[in-house]
Amino acid sequence: EAGVAQSPRYKIIEKRQSVAFWCNPISGHATLYWYQQILGQGPKLLIQFQNNGVVDDSQLPKDRFSAERLKGVDSTLKIQPAKLEDSAVYLCASTTTWGTGYNEQFFGPGTRLTVL
Amino acid sequence: GQQLNQSPQSMFIQEGEDVSMNCTSSSIFNTWLWYKQDPGEGPVLLIALYKAGELTSNGRLTAQFGITRKDSFLNISASIPSDVGIYFCAGYNFNKFYFGSGTKLNVKP
Numbered sequence: 575e576a577g578v579a580q581s582p583r584y585k586i587i588e589k590r591q592s593v594a595f596w597c598n599p600i601s602g603h604a605t606l607y608w609y610q611q612i613l614g615q616g617p618k619l620l621i622q623f624q625n626n627g628v629v630d631d632s633q634l635p636k637d638r639f640s641a642e643r644l645k646g647v648d649s650t651l652k653i654q655p656a657k658l659e660d661s662a663v664y665l666c667a668s669t670t671t672w673g674t675g676y677n678e679q680f681f682g683p684g685t686r687l688t689v690l
Numbered sequence: 691g692q693q694l695n696q697s698p699q700s701m702f703i704q705e706g707e708d709v710s711m712n713c714t715s716s717s718i719f720n721t722w723l724w725y726k727q728d729p730g731e732g733p734v735l736l737i738a739l740y741k742a743g744e745l746t747s748n749g750r751l752t753a754q755f756g757i758t759r760k761d762s763f764l765n766i767s768a769s770i771p772s773d774v775g776i777y778f779c780a781g782y783n784f785n786k787f788y789f790g791s792g793t794k795l796n797v798k799p
Contacts, residue, residue, distance in 0.1 A: 578732070605785065616694075616778050616789030617733070630786070665732050669785075676721040676740070676782050681732025 576600065578682035580666050586688045592654040595685045598647070599668030607679070608641055608651050609665040617665055623649065656689045663687070692717040696779050696790030703769055704798050711793040712763040713779030721782035722755050722762040727792070728775045736777075737764070769797050 579598040587593050599606050604625050609617035620639065622630040626646040634641070638657070643649040653660055663684040669677040696713045703709055713722075721740055725733035737748050739755035739762060746753055752765045762779055774797050779790040 583730075607787075614791070616696075616780075616791050617787075618789070619786065622786070667732070676738065678735055678738070679787055681734070683731050686730075 578666055578668055578680050580664075580682035580685055582685055583683060584686050584688075586690065587656055588690050589658055590655040592652065593656055593687060594650050594652045595664050595666075595687075597649045597651070597666030597682060599649075599666070600680055603668035603670055603680075604646070605669045605671070605677075606643055606649050607667040607669075608649070609667065611663040611665055611684070613662070620651070620664075653687075656687075658689050661687055661689045692781065692783075692788045694779055694781060694788055694790040696793055698793055699791070700794040700796070702796045702798065705769060705771060707769055709766040709769055709773075709795060710763060711777060711779075712761065713781075713790050714761040715781055715788075716760070717781070717783075717788075718759040719781030719783055719788075720759075722753070723780040723782060723787070724751075724753050724762070724764045725778045725780060726775050727778060733778055766795075769795075771797050771799050773797050 606623040608620045611617045621634045621641045623643045626643050641651045663686050665684045666682040667679045669679045694715045724736045727733040737753040742759050744755040750767045776792045776794050778792050781788045
């Protein structure tokens with residue numbers, strides 16, 4: 575089966591510009607996660623979707639970050655306006671179901687964002 | 691959020707040596723996980739541990755779920771050059787994954 579797809583793979587922008595990332599999870603995976611991974615750190619959860627509903631966005635800087643998963647399949651994450659400290663790899667991940675205990679989480683390759 | 695302390699931060703070893711890394715938390719987890727991340731890629735699951743005291747192997751990798759449910763370790767035996775990468779521990783509770791800061795492994799041929 576195809577893995578988690580993300581695009582673009584790399585993006586360089588100047589501060590105060592806007593940027594959007596796209597993720598297509600594994601077919602049939604109901605739960606989708608966006609993580610921010612700053613260099614030298616582990617992934618940090620930004621937002622978690624169950625189908626097309628948000629179940630946790632407590633760590634999302636909502637003044638500049640937004641995300642949606644309108645049809646419960648693919649998802650976009652947007653930053654507007656970007657700051658220097660947003661430079662990171664943005665990882666998308668998905669799992670099969672919700673609420674039935676642990677299910678393996680599959681990651682996409684990530685989008686590396688550089689803000690100048 | 692729940693924080694995981696992973697050590698060491700980095701290791702430089704000779705090919706053929708064994709490696710050990712560990713992860714501790716102030717919180718109890720239902721599942722402990724170990725991932726490897728190669729440059730330019732997302733983390734890939736190596737081993738999942740489901741109950742306290744569990745010892746699980748995957749080839750040259752062995753991991754254990756601590757008795758207190760607050761810690762885990764990963765051992766790699768007879769390291770080879772392709773073991774190079776960043777290893778992350780993660781704890782899982784109620785549909786959420788919490789990651790350590792990673793151990794960067796360098797293997798000299």
